Amino acid sequence: MAEQNSQSDTSDDGTDAHKITARNVNVFYDDKQAIDDVSIDVDMENVTAFIGPSGCGKSTFLRTINRMNDTIPSARVEGEIKLDGKDIYDPSMDVVQLRARVGMVFQKPNPFPKSIYDNIAYGPNIHGLAANKAELDIIVERSLQRAGLWNEVKDRLSDSGTALSGGQQQRLCIARAIAVDPEVILMDEPCSALDPIATAKIEELIHELRGKYAIIIVTHNMQQAARVSQRTAFFHLGNLVEFGVTSDIFTNPQKTRTQDYITGRYG
Amino acid sequence: MTNSGNKHTLSAFDEEMDKIRSLISEMGSRAESAVEGAMKALLTNDMKLAKKIRHEDKIIDKLEKEVERIIVQTIALRAPMADDLRELIAAIKISAVIERIGDYSKNIAKRVGHLKTEDFLSDNNALQRMGEIAGEMVSTAMESYAKRDIDLAIAVTRRDDDVDQLYKELFVDFVGFIAKHPEAAQEVAHLLFISKNLERIGDHSTTCAGMIYFTETGENLPDD
Numbered sequence: 334m335a336e337q338n339s340q341s342d343t344s345d346d347g348t349d350a351h352k353i354t355a356r357n358v359n360v361f362y363d364d365k366q367a368i369d370d371v372s373i374d375v376d377m378e379n380v381t382a383f384i385g386p387s388g389c390g391k392s393t394f395l396r397t398i399n400r401m402n403d404t405i406p407s408a409r410v411e412g413e414i415k416l417d418g419k420d421i422y423d424p425s426m427d428v429v430q431l432r433a434r435v436g437m438v439f440q441k442p443n444p445f446p447k448s449i450y451d452n453i454a455y456g457p458n459i460h461g462l463a464a465n466k467a468e469l470d471i472i473v474e475r476s477l478q479r480a481g482l483w484n485e486v487k488d489r490l491s492d493s494g495t496a497l498s499g500g501q502q503q504r505l506c507i508a509r510a511i512a513v514d515p516e517v518i519l520m521d522e523p524c525s526a527l528d529p530i531a532t533a534k535i536e537e538l539i540h541e542l543r544g545k546y547a548i549i550i551v552t553h554n555m556q557q558a559a560r561v562s563q564r565t566a567f568f569h570l571g572n573l574v575e576f577g578v579t580s581d582i583f584t585n586p587q588k589t590r591t592q593d594y595i596t597g598r599y600g
Numbered sequence: 601m602t603n604s605g606n607k608h609t610l611s612a613f614d615e616e617m618d619k620i621r622s623l624i625s626e627m628g629s630r631a632e633s634a635v636e637g638a639m640k641a642l643l644t645n646d647m648k649l650a651k652k653i654r655h656e657d658k659i660i661d662k663l664e665k666e667v668e669r670i671i672v673q674t675i676a677l678r679a680p681m682a683d684d685l686r687e688l689i690a691a692i693k694i695s696a697v698i699e700r701i702g703d704y705s706k707n708i709a710k711r712v713g714h715l716k717t718e719d720f721l722s723d724n725n726a727l728q729r730m731g732e733i734a735g736e737m738v739s740t741a742m743e744s745y746a747k748r749d750i751d752l753a754i755a756v757t758r759r760d761d762d763v764d765q766l767y768k769e770l771f772v773d774f775v776g777f778i779a780k781h782p783e784a785a786q787e788v789a790h791l792l793f794i795s796k797n798l799e800r801i802g803d804h805s806t807t808c809a810g811m812i813y814f815t816e817t818g819e820n821l822p823d824d
Contacts, residue, residue, distance in 0.1 A: 556679055583681050585818030589604045595681040597613065598606040 352377050352547040358412035360393050367393045369571040380539060380548045382562035384555055389568040391551050395519050399435035400428050433460055436510030440522040442502030444494030449486050452494040452505055456513040472512055480508035481538050500531025520550040536561050555595055559583050567591045602816050603683050616674045620691050627663045627698045628742035630656055634705035635738055635801060639731035641712045653709035660702035667695040690811035697804040704797040711790045727795060730766045733759055734798045737805035744812050756809035763802035770795045
């Protein structure tokens with residue numbers, strides 16, 4: 334298990350404070366091991382950043398949390414990942430429901446080729462979250478508000494989502510994830526295709542969403558990890574090398590591999 | 601977590617860090633000579649040497665400005681993290697305290713020629729001893745900086761108590777001397793200021809040692 338700089342396992346009242354607990358997780362693609370015995374806890378109060386060089390396993394591990402690896406035939410997951418104490422790999426787990434509870438935002442904005450309104454309404458519709466059009470309108474507005482996009486699109490909800498700028502599209506995708514009222518949002522390099530202004534808006538949005546959802550962000554940009562997260566996990570060669578308070582990781586990491594990576598002395 | 605010794609992927613970053621280290625070492629070396637020279641000038645009433653020390657202070661001031669300029673540039677361009685960040689923050693503080701050590705040496709040198717109580721001065725082993733210890737503290741702090749040696753940094757802080765104790769003793773001696781020889785009050789006041797300058801040099805050497813310890817460990821120096 335990785336070194337933990339400082340993180341309590343329980344809340345003040347002694348109950349288990351973690352939204353997600355992963356224990357001894359191994360992931361294989363055929364015979365190749367991509368994740369090696371990773372254990373980590375993620376809570377609601379803090380944004381958690383996964384950092385590490387390409388191929389370190391951070392995205393692979395992220396995708397185990399909403400079972401996205403199920404879509405890859407060669408992928409095999411061992412170990413235990415619990416959401417609110419329930420094993421998400423238990424055969425009784427409804428994967429569609431799981432992915433509604435654990436939303437995901439990808440590197441490249443991927444709005445549906447539908448209207449802005451329909452992009453947001455799609456999830457609530459298929460999950461039956463709205464009884465009528467009025468309720469759906471409320472969900473759409475609330476989701477766009479939370480994603481900081483409402484004021485920019487409220488007068489053109491019938492326009493295509495793909496007509497928005499890259500940054501707006503990514504916030505639309507976040508609004509789409511929020512619309513089904515998830516508990517966890519996974520973000521896989523959500524700003525890597527965006528300019529600095531659009532990136533800053535997403536980062537501000539992450540800050541505003543903190544506490545409402547358990548947020549995990551995979552990023553290659555260490556300054557971004559430092560800016561948006563309160564916990565940082567450093568992955569290397571499939572191992573979780575170090576996990577701790579972000580300010581500690583970036584000022585005084587405990588492992589040489591972490592230090593060499595974040596100071597630019599890697600390979 | 602100390603420096604792994606591995607090079608940065610960006611070699612220009614290493615070159616900037618080396619430049620900063622080299623400038624700070626030069627500042628330290630000049631400050632060390634300035635403390636020693638100021639005390640020597642004082643004890644031998646050497647006006648020429650005193651003038652040289654005053655000039656040396658100006659060079660140290662210029663070096664500090666250059667160090668500060670490169671550090672600000674490096675922080676802006678390299679976005680340093682972890683031990684790099686700690687080293688740069690420490691370097692700003694270390695260069696500032698070395699600059700102050702240069703100032704105090706200059707202040708001591710400025711008093712050369714204003715003192716007629718040579719007998720009192722040459723008999724006063726405590727002041728000489730203070731000068732020696734303060735000089736050694738500067739020297740050890742800079743050796744600690746060059747070698748990244750936290751044991752030497754701790755050794756510097758331990759000597760600060762000796763300097764403080766000597767200052768307290770001298771203060772009592774000087775006040776007593778003024779009471780008995782009020783006509784010498786002005787000259788003894790000079791000596792009092794000199795002892796205070798040496799005490800401050802000890803403090804600044806301790807600050808420098810603390811920053812070296814912080815750079816290497818990420819922690820503040822323990823109190824004792």
